[in-house]
Structure formats: C-alpha cells, structure tokens
Amino acid sequence: DTAVSQTPKYLVTQMGNDKSIKCEQNLGHDTMYWYKQDSKKFLKIMFSYNNKELIINETVPNRFSPKSPDKAHLNLHINSLELGDSAVYFCASSQGWPRTSRTDTQYFGPGTRLTVL
Amino acid sequence: RKEVEQDPGPFNVPEGATVAFNCTYSNSASQSFFWYRQDCRKEPKLLMSVYSSGNEDGRFTAQLNRASQYISLLIRDSKLSDSATYLCVVPWKHAGNMLTFGGGTRLMVKP
Numbered sequence: 001d002t003a004v005s006q007t008p009k010y011l012v013t014q015m016g017n018d019k020s021i022k023c024e025q026n027l028g029h030d031t032m033y034w035y036k037q038d039s040k041k042f043l044k045i046m047f048s049y050n051n052k053e054l055i056i057n058e059t060v061p062n063r064f065s066p067k068s069p070d071k072a073h074l075n076l077h078i079n080s081l082e083l084g085d086s087a088v089y090f091c092a093s094s095q096g097w098p099r100t101s102r103t104d105t106q107y108f109g110p111g112t113r114l115t116v117l
Numbered sequence: 118r119k120e121v122e123q124d125p126g127p128f129n130v131p132e133g134a135t136v137a138f139n140c141t142y143s144n145s146a147s148q149s150f151f152w153y154r155q156d157c158r159k160e161p162k163l164l165m166s167v168y169s170s171g172n173e174d175g176r177f178t179a180q181l182n183r184a185s186q187y188i189s190l191l192i193r194d195s196k197l198s199d200s201a202t203y204l205c206v207v208p209w210k211h212a213g214n215m216l217t218f219g220g221g222t223r224l225m226v227k228p
Contacts, residue, residue: 031214043161043204043218055215090160094214103149103213108160 004109023091032074035090048098121219138222140205151206
C-alpha cells in the first residue's frame with residue numbers, strides 16, 4: 001500500500017491558470033508538508049500543516065495555498081501560474097508536529113512534475 | 118555561508134571503493150542532522166540520522182564535527198545500487214520538523 005500518494009504525477013498547463021495537486025497519507029501522521037524541487041534539484045520546504053498550525057516558508061508567494069480537508073489530506077492550490085513555478089512538488093508527512101525539539105522521519109510522496117508553458 | 122552547503126559532484130567511483138561527502142551548515146545551534154537519499158526522478162528517503170558525534174549503519178558512517186560545523190557521510194565498499202544523490206538535512210531552530218535540505222551530492226558507482 002502506498003504510504004504517501006500524490007495526484008497527478010504530471011501536470012502541464014498554461015501561464016495564468018489555477019491548478020491543484022492532491023496529497024493523501026495513510027500513515028496516521030499528524031503533520032503534512034509541501035516541498036518544491038527546482039531544476040537545479042534544490043529541495044525547499046513550502047509549508048507544514050497539522051490541525052493546529054500552519055507554518056509557511058516566508059519565501060513562498062501567496063499564490064500558493066495549502067488546503068486540508070482532513071488530517072490525511074493536504075492539497076496544494078496554485079493561482080495564476082508562472083513559468084518559474086515549473087518544478088517537482090513533493091508532499092510529505094511525519095508523526096510529530098513542526099514546532100518540536102526532535103525531528104521525525106518524513107515520508108515523501110512520489111512527486112508531481114509541474115510544467116508551466 | 119549558505120544554510121546547508123554540499124559539493125554537487127558528481128563523484129564517480131568504481132565498485133568497492135570508499136567515498137566520503139561533506140556538508141557544512143551555518144546554524145551553530147543545530148542539534149540533529151540527517152542524510153537523505155534521492156534516486157533519479159524519485160522521492161527522497163531517510164538514510165541516516167546524526168545526533169551526536171557520529172552514527173554507523175553497515176557500510177555507511179555519518180560523522181559530526183560541531184566545531185567546524187560540518188557533517189560527513191562515508192560509504193565503504195560501494196555498490197552499483199548506491200548510485201544516487203545524497204541530501205544533507207538540517208532542521209530549523211525551534212521547529213524540528215521543518216527541514217532545510219542541501220543541494221545534494223551526486224554519486225555514480227561504476228562497474
């Protein structure tokens with residue numbers, strides 16, 4: 001069974017469009033995350049979210065918004081897509097909450113490759 | 118200094134070789150460190166944690182030098198299957214589950 005799943009795997013769209021990427025985890029974890037990996041392979045955290053707190057990396061444009069219908073799902077909505085948004089987006093989850101002194105193992109989804117034309 | 122910095126490589130080594138990667142970090146308050154492995158076009162996966170001076174797991178040894186603010190990963194008896202990108206990871210201060218990833222070091226093990 002897939003622990004962290006994402007859909008779609010590939011997404012090709014035009015500039016200016018609005019799109020969403022879905023993520024689901026069946027690990028019973030409390031916290032989920034979104035990461036962006038650009039063409040130079042740098043992996044950067046965008047958000048972490050549990051039912052108590054949203055932590056946003058200050059470098060993320062407000063066109064990006066996480067939406068969580070329940071603990072097992074964290075979707076990423078992107079408004080007014082730009083060329084620079086082209087990247088691979090990874091969802092991840094971990095057992096603990098973000099603001100903790102320890103670091104829990106994060107389990108990543110397979111990634112969504114977004115191409116903005 | 119960047120928050121987490123790694124030599125991107127690639128490191129090309131023959132099977133059976135020993136290879137080591139270094140990673141430097143800027144936050145002197147960091148207490149824990151991690152190595153993740155990412156195969157081509159796949160997701161990252163945790164390889165090892167480094168909590169004190171070092172940690173060993175089979176052919177893999179991770180070491181921490183707090184004074185110089187670097188961690189290293191040593192791979193002995195390299196296998197073809199070790200070919201991947203190795204990501205150095207440092208948690209945010211006061212938010213242990215918010216992670217900063219290095220750019221990764223690419224390893225290619227040749228027959």
